[in-house]
Amino acid sequence: MQVALVTVGDELLAGDTVNTNASWLAQQLTARGVAVERVTTVPDRVDDIADVVDAYRDAYDAVLVTGGVGPTHDDVTMDGVAAAVGVDLAANGDALAYLTDHGGYAADDLTEGTTHLPEGARVIHNEEGVAPGCVIDGVYVFPGVPAEMKAMFATVADEFAGEEPHTAVVETGEPESTLLDRLAAVQERFDVTVGSYPGEHVRVKFTSTDEAVVAEAATWFRERVEPVETADE
Structure with missing residues (x-):
C-alpha cells in the first residue's frame, strides 16, 4: 500500500509551527507496512489543496490530509478536498447528530465548518474536539491539532496495512x-x-x-x- 501525506497551513510554511503531524503519521504508517511516498505541505488556499490532492489520489492508494479543518476563515481544506474529488460541500447528518447527541452542542450554535463535508463523504468523528474529519474516494481528512488528529487516525488505522517491516x-x-x-x-x-x-x-x-x-x-x-x-x- 502506497500513500501520500498532505499537510495544510500557512503557519507550517512560515516555520511558526513544527510539522509534527507528518512525522507522526509517517511513523505510524511505516510501522504498519505502508509505504509513504510523498509528504507535501501546501498553504491555506483551496486551489493549491485541490491540485495536490487530485494529483496524489490518482497516483497512490490513499491520501492523508491534515490541517485547515474547522470553522475559521482559513479552514479551507474541506473545500479543497471537495474540489479535488468533484463534489460540493453539504450538510452531513452523521456529523450533526454526533455533535448534538454526543457533544452536547445546540444545532444553532454549530457552523458550516463543523457540519459540512464533501458530499458523500464518510464522517470521522472528533472525540477530542469539535470539527469532524472525513473519508472520500481514498482521501482521509483530519484536523491539524495533534491530539485530535491522533485520536481520529486511531479509528481508521486498521484501513492501512501492509507486510510488517x-x-x-x-x-x-x-x-x-x-x-x-x-x-x-x-x-x-x-x-x-x-x-x-x-x-x-x-x-x-x-x-x-x-x-x-x-x-x-x-x-x-x-x-x-x-x-x-x-x-x-
Whole structure:
C-alpha cells in the first residue's frame, strides 16, 4: 500500500509551527507496512489543496490530509478536498447528530465548518474536539491539532496495512564517503532497503519484510566496517 501525506497551513510554511503531524503519521504508517511516498505541505488556499490532492489520489492508494479543518476563515481544506474529488460541500447528518447527541452542542450554535463535508463523504468523528474529519474516494481528512488528529487516525488505522517491516541498524566510525563500496555490495547481495545517515557516527539502516534477511545483511555489513569506538576501548 502506497500513500501520500498532505499537510495544510500557512503557519507550517512560515516555520511558526513544527510539522509534527507528518512525522507522526509517517511513523505510524511505516510501522504498519505502508509505504509513504510523498509528504507535501501546501498553504491555506483551496486551489493549491485541490491540485495536490487530485494529483496524489490518482497516483497512490490513499491520501492523508491534515490541517485547515474547522470553522475559521482559513479552514479551507474541506473545500479543497471537495474540489479535488468533484463534489460540493453539504450538510452531513452523521456529523450533526454526533455533535448534538454526543457533544452536547445546540444545532444553532454549530457552523458550516463543523457540519459540512464533501458530499458523500464518510464522517470521522472528533472525540477530542469539535470539527469532524472525513473519508472520500481514498482521501482521509483530519484536523491539524495533534491530539485530535491522533485520536481520529486511531479509528481508521486498521484501513492501512501492509507486510510488517523489520529493521536493523549498524553504526560505524568510518566516514560515509568510504562506505560506498560496501553499501553497494550489501544491496547486491541481500534484498533489503539500505539507508545511510551521517552524524556523530554513520548509522546504516537495513529494512525488509523478511526478518532473517535483515539480520543476515546487518551481520555481513557489520563484519566489514570499523566499529564505533567507545570510551572503554
